[in-house]
Amino acid sequence: MASQALNSSTQPTDVYGGDEVSAIILDPGYSSIRAGFAGEDAPKSFAPSDYGVTTEGTFLFGDDAIHDPNANLEIRNPMGKDGTVEDWDIATQLWEHAITSRLTNFKQADPRKNGLNDDLSDAVLEMETDGDKPLEEHPLLMTETAWNSTKNREKSIEVAMESWGCPAFWLARNSVLAAFGAGKATAMVIDVGASTASVVCVHDGLILKKSVQKSPLAGNWVSQQIRILFEKAEPKVNLVPHFMVAGKTAVDSGAPAQATVRNFKIPPTASFRALEEERIITEFKESVVQVWNGANGHLYQEISQGGYKNFDSLRSQPGRTYEMPDGSNQMWGAERYTVAEGMFVASNTNEQNAGPTLIDMIKASFNATDMDIRPHLLANVVVTGATTLMNGFVDRLNSEMTTMYPGVKVKIQAAGLTAERRFGSWMGGSVLGSLGTFHQMWISKAEYEEHGASIVEKRCK
Amino acid sequence: MSQSGVSLSGDCVSKFNELKLNKKIKYIIYKLTDDYKEIVIEEASEDGDWEAFREKLVSATQKNKAGKVGKGPRYAVYDFSYELASGEGTRSKITFIAWSPDDAGIQPKMIYASSKDALKRALNGLAAEFQANDEDDIEYQSVLAKVSKGLA
Numbered sequence: 001m002a003s004q005a006l007n008s009s010t011q012p013t014d015v016y017g018g019d020e021v022s023a024i025i026l027d028p029g030y031s032s033i034r035a036g037f038a039g040e041d042a043p044k045s046f047a048p049s050d051y052g053v054t055t056e057g058t059f060l061f062g063d064d065a066i067h068d069p070n071a072n073l074e075i076r077n078p079m080g081k082d083g084t085v086e087d088w089d090i091a092t093q094l095w096e097h098a099i100t101s102r103l104t105n106f107k108q109a110d111p112r113k114n115g116l117n118d119d120l121s122d123a124v125l126e127m128e129t130d131g132d133k134p135l136e137e138h139p140l141l142m143t144e145t146a147w148n149s150t151k152n153r154e155k156s157i158e159v160a161m162e163s164w165g166c167p168a169f170w171l172a173r174n175s176v177l178a179a180f181g182a183g184k185a186t187a188m189v190i191d192v193g194a195s196t197a198s199v200v201c202v203h204d205g206l207i208l209k210k211s212v213q214k215s216p217l218a219g220n221w222v223s224q225q226i227r228i229l230f231e232k233a234e235p236k237v238n239l240v241p242h243f244m245v246a247g248k249t250a251v252d253s254g255a256p257a258q259a260t261v262r263n264f265k266i267p268p269t270a271s272f273r274a275l276e277e278e279r280i281i282t283e284f285k286e287s288v289v290q291v292w293n294g295a296n297g298h299l300y301q302e303i304s305q306g307g308y309k310n311f312d313s314l315r316s317q318p319g320r321t322y323e324m325p326d327g328s329n330q331m332w333g334a335e336r337y338t339v340a341e342g343m344f345v346a347s348n349t350n351e352q353n354a355g356p357t358l359i360d361m362i363k364a365s366f367n368a369t370d371m372d373i374r375p376h377l378l379a380n381v382v383v384t385g386a387t388t389l390m391n392g393f394v395d396r397l398n399s400e401m402t403t404m405y406p407g408v409k410v411k412i413q414a415a416g417l418t419a420e421r422r423f424g425s426w427m428g429g430s431v432l433g434s435l436g437t438f439h440q441m442w443i444s445k446a447e448y449e450e451h452g453a454s455i456v457e458k459r460c461k
Numbered sequence: 462m463s464q465s466g467v468s469l470s471g472d473c474v475s476k477f478n479e480l481k482l483n484k485k486i487k488y489i490i491y492k493l494t495d496d497y498k499e500i501v502i503e504e505a506s507e508d509g510d511w512e513a514f515r516e517k518l519v520s521a522t523q524k525n526k527a528g529k530v531g532k533g534p535r536y537a538v539y540d541f542s543y544e545l546a547s548g549e550g551t552r553s554k555i556t557f558i559a560w561s562p563d564d565a566g567i568q569p570k571m572i573y574a575s576s577k578d579a580l581k582r583a584l585n586g587l588a589a590e591f592q593a594n595d596e597d598d599i600e601y602q603s604v605l606a607k608v609s610k611g612l613a
Contacts, residue, residue, distance in 0.1 A: 176464075183534060183561030183570030184592055185577045204578050205464050375607075380592060413563065413594070420567070431571035437466035437498050 023139040023433040024103060026095060027174065027426040030079045031194035031219070031386075033098040034426040038141065038433030042419050043426050045102035050077050050275055051094055059090065061097040067276070069243040069264060075271040081216060083145050083196045084152055092159050100134050133165030139442055140166045141433040143174040143425050146200045146212045153460070154453035161448050168442035170433075171460040173207050175200040177428030178384040181420075182413045186373060187380040188365065190358070190397070191424075192387040194219040197343070197358060199365040201377055206461060210368040213361035216354055217343045219387035223281045225339040226289070233330070240326040241276035243268070248327035257328035280325065288322050288332050291340045291392035294399030298345045299337055311337070340390055344400060359400055378405055383414040384424035467493065467576040469583055470501045477584050480505070480540060481555060488514050491536040491580060495524050497572050500580050503535070511601045514539065518560045519596055523569045534561040534573035536580055541589070543605055543613040554588035554608050557581060563594050 023038040029049065036043035052060040052073035060066055066073060078087040078094060085091045140160045144153065153171060160166040179187040179202045189200045197218040201211035230237035235254060240261070248259035292299040292310065301309045311334055319333035346357050356364070369377060381401070383394060394414045401410045415421045432438055443459055451458075473491065480486040487509040491500050504517070514537075523533025537560060542553040559577050561570050581587070589608045593599045605613050 180571045180574040181567055183563070183565065183574050183594065185559065185574045186592060204581070205575060376591060379598075380594070411594070427567060428571055431568050432465060432575060435465050435467075435497060435572060437468070440466045441464070 022137065023141055023168075024099060024135065025141045025143075025426055025429040025433050026099065027143040027423070027429060028079070028085075028091070028095060029193055030077070030081075030083045030196070033095060034423055035095070035098045035103060036426065036430065037103065038430050040430055041427070043423055043430075045098050047094075047098040047101070049079055049094065050075050051090065052076075052272075059093060061094050062101060067243075069262075069268045069272065069276075070266075072266045072268065073272050074269050075275045079195070081195055082147065082214060083193065084148050085155070088155055088159070092163055096134055096164065104134060104138065133163070135160070135164040135166045138166060139168035139170075139433070139439075140164070141170045141172060141429050143177060143429055144171055145196070146173055146175050146198065146207050146209075147214060150457060153456050157443070157448060157456045158453050161445060166445070168439075168444050169448070169456075170442050171456055172429055172432065173200075174425035175207060176202050176205060177426075177432065178424040179380075179382050179428075180205070180432070181424055181428035182380075182382045182415070184380045184382060184413070186376050187382045187413075188362070188377040189382045189384065190362070190388070192218050192343075192358075192383075192385040192393075194387070197361070197385075197387070199358070199361040201365055201369050201373075203369075203373055208369055211365040213356065213365045215356045215358075215361055217357060218385075219285075221354060222285060222289070222340055222343070222387065222390070223278060225342065226281050226284060229335060229339055233335070235330075237324065237330070238326065238328065239277050239280065240324065241273060241280060242325045243276055245325045245327075248325075251327055251329070253321065254330050255328070257324070257326040259326040261326075284322055285390065288320050288336050289339055289390055290336050291344075291390055291396045292337045293392055294344075294396045294403075299341045300345070340393070344396060358397070359404070362401065363404070375408060379409050379411045381410065381412045382424075383412055384421055386422045388414065389418055389421055464578070465572055465575040467497065467572070467579055468499055469579060470499050472502060473500060473580065474583050476502055476505050477538060480538065481586050484540070486540070488537060488539040490514075490517060490521075491538075492521070492533070493523075493569075493572060493576065500536070500576065509540075509542075511604075515596075515599050515601070518558075518593075518599060519562075521560070523565065525566045525568055531569075532562045532565040534559075534565055534569055536560070536573070536577065538584065538587070541604070541608050543609050545609075545612055547612070552609070552612075555586060556604075556608050557584065557587045557590040558599070559590075559592045560599065561592065561594055562596075 025036055025038055027034040031049055033047045033049055034043040035045040047062050052066040052075055055072055078090040080086040142156055156171060157169050160169045175189040175191060178189050185205045186203050189202055191198050195218060196214050198214040201208045230239055244261050246260045246262045251258050296310055299310050314334035314337060319331040321329055321331050323329035343358050398412050443455055447455055476489055480489060485507050486505050487507055489505045490503045492503040493500055518535055521533045521535045522530045524530055537558040539556050540553060541556045542551055544551055561573055591607050
């Protein structure tokens, strides 16, 4: 992650339209917060939304702080399950940390005293006692989900104006920004993130409210399926996070692990362990999990003799080996296709049916739009969100959609660069915020003071 | 106003009205100025050859923020005529095209997409509209099918 944030050599020397406003783009999500200056190619600050609480009740933010197994941290997340904010007090502090730690207060300094090696509780205190408001010189462009509530939108401008002292503010829909970034004003945006998968139709830069569909079948749900897979595997996979392992020796595939486990005076909390386990699962998701490509129907297409046509044919294919931090390893064959299948096809075999599948959502979203624009939507499908980077995801989506709408041109636009897919909405915001002409769109502090927080509803449609 | 705040230069609309009323001009290509502040007319032509028009869109360029010239998006209005398949005569539809090649940079694409509304809303009397993102999208046959809704 840090390499993303440190890539600062590309800072633009000339800014679009000539108006250097040093606007900050903030794109908060369920799993991570993306923040950076408008006009740059990638967010300089990429911080986890998870934060740690010490036994004394102090909050620790950022990747540098929350992965310490000795700190006895309780790990929490201020975002609700649908990607909107639940705990505003924490969210405000967390976002402020994401911005100030890397953008506004960030100075290259001697490594002996640049803060990274300091006792972190001091840094937090210092930030709190800092009297000035952190963003007095930076207009702020924030992204929001298509289903954000009015209350939350007003709270956003309140935080920006009152707590951070921003001179100007704008709230943009992340699906619209993703569509703009792909060069489209009309598009069907399929966004699969950590907590939520959504399908939103955008027409001429405005979201169509009726077409907004969301579902919890996203990245975190896939992680859950991986846990179940580990649980059911033969032999059962023991999920031991890196911090527990002191040393290991190589073992054969399927053999029990030969590792020495570290002992802690105070054992780390369950939520901390879950956070660390999630890192392994993420790695597993990136390297082993495969989405079935959808040729010859879905994975569990049944055949008359019993059994599953596609799933069974995969059994003869070579698998992939994955080694756990404790050294145990095994081959994952056809099973690696099973975890993501439920995102596309409702399963009748187990408890996977936690929400509408992507296919259901595309249908529902599509049917809620006007007849005239439907062909345009199908010809302009924009795929964004980090979970769409799973191997084979876009191929499967393509095959499902062509089957669903035969005879119509379906064209899926998915950025090839991983950064563009992960930071799609942030990058759209970065371009918008850096436009010289955009400064007339901002809601200024004066306007906010005159009309109050409700102005955000009138201006940011 | 568009979401990007980009404005139109004065002759954008008047030229369009000329196309609409005098029926001499066949197409107008619009572009954004290099500082991305204003939409201006790049070319207005009386030549009705679709291939020449298409070639102009395909070879359009735009400077990105580093000053490098890459492929560029455009807006275009084309007075598109076709014969009805049923033999009921000729129809002509003024068509708005938002051309944004997939291999153009994210910056120009974003700005064109977010500024499209400013131009489109100012032009009254558009009969059809579509977005085109690769060269296939602006092949004569595929445009004909889109504009005529299969009636040609």
